[in-house]
Amino acid sequence: MKKIIIIAILAIAFSSCSGFIEEENLSNVTAETFYNTEEGFNALVNANYNQLREIYGDDAYVFCGGTDLYSDGRESGPEGLMQYSQLNSSSEGVDQLYRSCYKAIQTANTALYYANITGQTSNLDQLIGEVKYLRANAYFLLVQTYGGVGIVTDYITSPQLEFERNEASEVYEVIIQDLQDALTTVSDGAFTGRVNKRAVQHLFAKVYLTRAYEGYGDSTDFDTAAAYAEDAIAGQALTIPFAELWFPGNELNAETIFSVQFDAASVSTNPTELGHKQANWFGPYLGGSEVAGSAGYRTYTLLPTDFALELFTEEDERYDATFMTEALWRYYADFDGNNPTGDVRHFYVPQWMTQAEVDAYALLHPEAEIHDYGTYGAAVVSLDYQTIPAKKFDDPTAPYENDGRVSTRDIVLSRLAETYLIAAEAYLNTNPGLGLQRLNAVRERAGLSTPLTTYNIDDVLDERGRELFGEYHRWFDLKRTGKLVERAVAHNYLIETGNFSGANGELKILRPIPQSALDLNQNRDFPQNPAYQ
Structure with missing residues (x-):
């Protein structure tokens, strides 16, 4: 592998987070001595897990924006990521994954460097495997989002003025090697917050599934993806009711394969900045701090499109577990799981209700404003409560804070039902009969x-x-399967085909390399993605 050094990493490491500087600065003799101890190395590994909070804890536009399921409502997210028409290398949010993932990679490289010189312990190989999984995850996010990027596997101690760009196929080779190393060393036990073998198998399946669609993919990638998915499933059936999966505090259930860990104690020093924002999205304003008992801050962006709502039928239990058909005045104050109590202020009529049923409901709840089906998707740009709220990620313990990172529920990254769906997608190209079994389960x-x-x-x-x-997968799903343009244009009211038109006759599928990274690079031959040149 070529030795490639990326200036963007050092710009992040040495300027964007003072806590990170203090923790990783090799000029600090105390730090170097500390990392050579078992306690210090464990702290360094834990710092790698903490980087997951930075990757996933802030705005969700890079994961969900510009797709068929979510669109702007009364307020607007970053226009480039949400609508593509103004997407360029300086657009708001395009550097989010670039910065956070390279910071995670540098943290991983630091741990792997010290792994060679720290005191040997019985679980050292396991910890190295965990770190390699986390580095692979960061590179996987980068290669999906930006295509080929610079590969860095060395620990960097001083800024470099030039860097090169590797091919996407080379980035996949690094990802696969890291996951192979992790698979043989991480724990084979149940998931308790750390990387285990099933987590590696699940990510491995998704990596091979994604590469299978690329021209440089191997002809056996779909088969390999299915095999790893089956290994991760390990014969486990889907037995937990869907609503129970999302009961606040139950994120660490038997079907969770890997998640970003949060808890109130770990963010107590700065409870509005160290949590995450997942509870902020996917719904309109619900009254906030002025409501008795309060309701969490909502953004009015990434609201469900009409298409997202139309996907569900009456018998689908996921609808009521995902969306708030009844908006209550004291929702958080009277929170009781998925059946909160309190006066109904708004009712969102599901598409399967008859007019007679709607009339009967209105008689029982004269205090409720009735929103007819077809009138409360994201395209309704009006007042509070006019679009249907999603409740899947509600956190009744989070303080109200305008745009704050306040939720301390775990962010679930991999779970068993998705593993089934990965298998179904892979089998579609190799063994549709088995794929149907997984899909129907x-x-x-x-x-x-x-x-x-x-x-x-x-x-x-x-x-x-x-x-x-x-669940922070949708943009990657559509991009992977080649359906991004088709589905976004068909189902997102803000997106037209022309929005994707970029330079050189190219479509804006990949996100642009951030301008800040290009400006720091003295290698003027470093290529931008073609649609943005």
Whole structure:
């Protein structure tokens, strides 16, 4: 592998986070001595886990914006990421993953450097495997988002003035090697917050599935993806009711394969900055601090599109577990799991209710404003409560804070139902019969009594939309399958085909390399992605 040094990493490491500087500065003899001890090395590994909070804890636009499921409502997210028409290398949010992932990579490289000189312990190989998984995850996010990027596997102690760009195929080689190393060393036990073998298998399956669509992919990638997915499934059935999966505080359930860990104690020193924002998205304003008992801050952006709502049928149990059909005045104050108490202020009529049923409901709840079906998707740009709220990630313990990172629920990155759907997508290209079994198992757990007898990639994407709404996968799903333009144009009211038109006749599929990284680089031959040149 070529030795490539990226100036952007050092710009992040030495200027964007003073705490990171203090922790990683090798000019500090005390720090170097500390990392050579078992306690110090464990702290360094824990710092790698903490980087997950930075990757996933802030704005969700890079994961969800500009897709078929979410769009702007009364307020607007970054126009480039949400609509593509103004997407360029200086657009708001395009550097989010670039910065946070390279910071994670540098933290991983630091740990791997000290792993060679720290005191040997019985679990050292396991910790190295965990770090390599985390580095692979960061590179996987980068290569999906930006294409080929610079590969860095060395610990960097001083700024470099030039860097090169590797091919995407080379980045995948690094990812696969890291995951291979991790698979043989991480724990084979149950998930308790640290990387284990199932987490590696799940990510491995997704990596091979994603590469399979690329021209440089191997002809066996779909088969390999299915095999790793089956290893991660390990014969486990989907048995937990969907609503129970998302009961606040139950994120660490038997179907969770890997998640970003949060808790109130760990953010107590700065409770409005050290949590995360997942509870802020996917719904309108619910009254906030002026409501008795308060309701968490909502952004009015990344609201569910009409298409997202139309995906569900009456028997699908995921609808009521995902969306708040009844908006309550004292929602958080009277919070009782998925059945909170309190006066109904707004009712969002599901598409399957008859007019007679709506009239009967209105008689029982004269205090409620009735929102007819078809009138409360993201395209309704009006007042509070006019679009349907999503409740899947609600955190009744979070303080109200305008745009603050206040939620301390875990962010679930990998779970068993998605592993089933990865297998179904891979089998679509190799063994559709087995794929149907995996797809129908997800549908059956959701209460859908009629199994599919045939399926295509759109069926897989629709099922992922129902099962994984809000779970930070959608942009990657559409980009991976080549459906981003088609589905965003068809189902997002703010996006037209022309929005994707970029320079050189190229479409804006990949995000642009951030201008800040290009400006720091003295290698003027470093290529920008073609659509932004």
